[in-house]
Amino acid sequence: MSKEELDFLKRRRSIRRFLPEQIQPEQLKAIEEAAVLSASAMNEQAWFFAVIQREDIIEQLEELADSEGAFYGARTVIVLFGKEDAIAPETDTILAAADMMHAAVAVNLGTCFIYLAKKLFNDPRYSQLKAACGVPEGYTCYGSLAVGIPDQEIPKPSKRRYDVFSYIR
Ligand SMILES: Cc1cc2nc3c(=O)[nH]c(=O)nc-3n(C[C@H](O)[C@H](O)[C@H](O)COP(=O)(O)O)c2cc1C
Numbered sequence: 226m227s228k229e230e231l232d233f234l235k236r237r238r239s240i241r242r243f244l245p246e247q248i249q250p251e252q253l254k255a256i257e258e259a260a261v262l263s264a265s266a267m268n269e270q271a272w273f274f275a276v277i278q279r280e281d282i283i284e285q286l287e288e289l290a291d292s293e294g295a296f297y298g299a300r301t302v303i304v305l306f307g308k309e310d311a312i313a314p315e316t317d318t319i320l321a322a323a324d325m326m327h328a329a330v331a332v333n334l335g336t337c338f339i340y341l342a343k344k345l346f347n348d349p350r351y352s353q354l355k356a357a358c359g360v361p362e363g364y365t366c367y368g369s370l371a372v373g374i375p376d377q378e379i380p381k382p383s384k385r386r387y388d389v390f391s392y393i394r
Pocket residue numbers: 237238239240241337338339340341368380382383
């Protein structure tokens with residue numbers, strides 16, 4: 226991997242402040258392309274993504290979760306779902322999410338993984354949410370991505386642990 230490529234990976238940091246403008250359709254396309262090209266168990270592609278770009282719906286989700294500002298003002302929220310009867314739906318979906326986060330960097334956008342969507346979309350009390358977002362039957366939510374135009378400097382990586390490798394040589 227070239228130094229440029231490694232530096233590119235370092236530019237993926239969680240962004241928690243976004244401009245009020247919507248992202249461009251070509252930027253969304255790039256993110257979607259990265260998602261569908263992701264690795265998946267037996268190439269099942271056991272994912273589904275609800276791309277929410279309506280500000281009122283994003284606010285409603287925050288209200289339902291009793292968590293104002295949870296999406297940090299992002300104008301696009303991508304809710305991540307996996308097909309329950311697939312081989313490895315959570316792994317497939319989260320790998321795709323990681324690829325989407327890196328693709329977002331390539332098109333000058335920022336992302337933050339937001340966990341609370343998982344609680345909301347899997348809560349039987351809000352079962353109508355999935356249907357309203359066009360999610361097929363039999364899919365579980367694993368979280369969401371806030372996606373937008375960063376309104377902050379890209380933060381430096383926070384402290385990392387390096388004692389997480391063993392070497393069997
Ligand atoms: C599974 C998961 C859930 C996360 N949930 C949230 C969240 O709900 N809100 C938030 O602000 N950040 C959330 N994050 C972002 C992490 O806080 C962030 O990735 C971590 O602090 C490392 O910072 P970095 O992304 O800038 O490298 C989540 C990240 C992951 C992987």
